[in-house]
Amino acid sequence: MTDTQRAVQTASSEVLYAVEDHIATITLNAPERMNTISGPMLNELAALLLRANEDADVRCVILTGNGRAFCAGLDLRKERGDEGLSAASSPTTLDLRSTPPTVLQAMDKPTICAVNGGAAGYGMDTALGCDIRIMAESAKLAAAFVKRGVVPESGGTWFLPRMIGWAKAAELIFTGRTLSARESLDWGLANEVVPDSELMGRARAVAKEIAGNAPLAVQAAKRMMRIGLNETFPDHVHHVYLQLLPLFKTQDMAEGIKAFMEKREPKFVGR
Incomplete structure (x- = not known):
């Protein structure tokens, strides 16, 4: 299983x-x-x-x-x-x-x-x-x-x-x-x-x-939405950038790009 x-x-x-x-x-x-x-x-x-x-x-x-x-x-x-x-x-x-x-x-x-x-x-x-x-x-x-x-x-x-x-x-x-x-x-x-x-x-x-989506990206997006309720736009853009940098290094981001290029559904693992 x-x-x-x-x-x-x-x-x-x-x-x-x-x-x-x-x-x-x-x-x-x-x-x-x-x-x-x-x-x-x-x-x-x-x-x-x-x-x-x-x-x-x-x-x-x-x-x-x-x-x-x-x-x-x-x-x-x-x-x-x-x-x-x-x-x-x-x-x-x-x-x-x-x-x-x-x-x-x-x-x-x-x-x-x-x-x-x-x-x-x-x-x-x-x-x-x-x-x-x-x-x-x-x-x-x-x-x-x-x-x-x-x-x-x-x-x-x-x-x-x-x-x-x-x-x-x-x-x-x-x-x-x-x-x-x-x-x-x-x-x-x-x-x-x-x-x-x-x-x-x-x-x-x-x-x-x-x-079915990349779980780390989904969770980061929710985190940013929540934080964004109580901060200015410039502060928010800065915090989003800080969330984005670690995602660049994930296996899931590489898989997402590869799946897009190969025209197939991605297989995300949460890493």
Whole structure:
């Protein structure tokens, strides 16, 4: 079995992880409560995102959910005891090195959210934290934070103004509106909408297209896009040049040029 065909799957009760064809799929797996995020789920999701980012065999990550919801938000029910995220049990500070939103935003590996159903609150912010969103026809994005007396706590106030501009972000956050998949596409929050039955097939097709490119170059491009959000153009050009120089020395760049000259598909190895 080749590295490309290697398949690995591990599972906890609430998060599933599998790697195949250079694609890691992370699946929220608490369908009985619409994949609301418990304390243990937060920790495991962060750990699996880090695992995928550090695995040299992984070139793209798909994040999705089991059941009729992608993620209905944080699990705030006090009856879940130590596993819940009630006000009484929540810490007053965060370790930003290991929280899923910051881990997701800092990842060099491209991420695709296959939004299989409702993404509300924390679930919506998590979907927005991915690089690409492919939504099932029945999926929704619910910015219901202010309807629950909270703010978008996991990145929404940072992502939305940058993604759709201040005015549209203000409209969505201040009203707490729910957008259908088609409305999400119209608002620029989804890359595409597909029939429910085709969601994972389409997400894997896009992931395979990404994984077929030189992984070091893809990761460097994502890194530069992220850094570019907060720097001037002259500084950015300088940093891109510094990223480009090491790529000139890679086996993959030589292979890319050779494959182009020979009119064939390149075979990249990540070195």
